[in-house]
Amino acid sequence: MDSITSIFREKKLKLTPQRIAVYKYLKSTKEHPSAEVIYKSLQPLYPTMSLATVYKALKTLVEVKLVQEINLGEGNFRYDGNTCSHPHVQCLSCGRVDDIDGICFEDLNSKISEFTKYEVLSNQVYFYGVCPDCKEE
Amino acid sequence: MDSITSIFREKKLKLTPQRIAVYKYLKSTKEHPSAEVIYKSLQPLYPTMSLATVYKALKTLVEVKLVQEINLGEGNFRYDGNTCSHPHVQCLSCGRVDDIDGICFEDLNSKISEFTKYEVLSNQVYFYGVCPDCKEE
DNA sequence: ATACCTGCAAAGGTTTTGCACATAC
DNA sequence: GTATGTGCAAAACCTTTGCAGGTAT
Numbered sequence: 001m002d003s004i005t006s007i008f009r010e011k012k013l014k015l016t017p018q019r020i021a022v023y024k025y026l027k028s029t030k031e032h033p034s035a036e037v038i039y040k041s042l043q044p045l046y047p048t049m050s051l052a053t054v055y056k057a058l059k060t061l062v063e064v065k066l067v068q069e070i071n072l073g074e075g076n077f078r079y080d081g082n083t084c085s086h087p088h089v090q091c092l093s094c095g096r097v098d099d100i101d102g103i104c105f106e107d108l109n110s111k112i113s114e115f116t117k118y119e120v121l122s123n124q125v126y127f128y129g130v131c132p133d134c135k136e137e
Numbered sequence: 138m139d140s141i142t143s144i145f146r147e148k149k150l151k152l153t154p155q156r157i158a159v160y161k162y163l164k165s166t167k168e169h170p171s172a173e174v175i176y177k178s179l180q181p182l183y184p185t186m187s188l189a190t191v192y193k194a195l196k197t198l199v200e201v202k203l204v205q206e207i208n209l210g211e212g213n214f215r216y217d218g219n220t221c222s223h224p225h226v227q228c229l230s231c232g233r234v235d236d237i238d239g240i241c242f243e244d245l246n247s248k249i250s251e252f253t254k255y256e257v258l259s260n261q262v263y264f265y266g267v268c269p270d271c272k273e274e
Numbered sequence: 275a276t277a278c279c280t281g282c283a284a285a286g287g288t289t290t291t292g293c294a295c296a297t298a299c
Numbered sequence: 300g301t302a303t304g305t306g307c308a309a310a311a312c313c314t315t316t317g318c319a320g321g322t323a324t
Contacts (some may be wrong), residue, residue: 050281060141120266129257187306
């Protein structure tokens with residue numbers, strides 16, 4: 001809540017209710033919602049906010065690194081209020097996405113350098129499997 | 138070239154020239170082309186093949202695990218004829234994608250199990266950085 | 275006061291779909 | 300011969316854009 005205020009001031013971006021709403025929503029959930037889901041969730045509280053504004057707010061928030069964009073290969077993006085580098089796992093049955101806490105793969109960037117001529121700056125690690133709920137069935 | 142024949146026979150899929158063309162193209166290149174690029178590349182040899190057919194062929198090939206779909210978060214999919222699990226690296230400057238050979242992250246699936254309740258089946262590891270060509274500039 | 279942001283509608287790009295015709299088996 | 304696949308055009312889908320009016324600074 002603080003970070004958005006100071007970062008927006010520093011970058012001379014306007015602190016609008018819509019941007020705050022999107023940011024707060026992402027910070028308040030462990031889910032990894034798409035733009036559409038964020039839009040629908042904020043609808044009751046911000047009935048006049050448009051989907052385009054959600055997209056624009058997300059783009060801004062990603063640019064100033066207050067949120068993270070993740071892409072699990074479904075043709076749409078999901079967003080994560082947790083900007084620490086951490087792996088994600090998606091259920092192949094129900095599509096839900098969870099964080100994996102307690103492990104970080106940032107060290108891979110330097111480890112990989114002996115296998116590629118690229119200057120490696122970042123990485124994304126995605127796991128796919130079956131979530132506890134779907135396993136029961 | 139053999140694998141497609143036997144796998145298609147086994148799954149009772151028809152071995153059409155279009156499907157063979159898409160498969161052979163992906164096997165013959167180290168690039169990671171999009172559907173559009175595959176379509177354009179095959180145009181000279183198969184001038185009547187439509188883009189929809191390329192998409193359908195790719196979907197079938199992915200389903201029977203003869204090719205791999207990769208998604209680097211650009212809003213489109215890329216395809217890889219190399220189905221062994223291997224990491225990819227994308228240049229943030231020119232967008233090109235390369236394989237990283239000599240290292241495999243399949244062991245992560247079991248390593249990660251102590252950090253998640255999911256039954257982990259597969260993973261995708263993507264690196265982002267600057268390719269040798271773009272570094273020169 | 276003014277530069278920036280919102281909301282709307284329209285456009286853009288990628289992928290899918292429905293259907294008649296064609297073809298691999 | 301028949302089930303399946305192709306090719307075409309249209310549709311569906313996600314995301315971006317242009318612009319007039321509104322708002323944060």
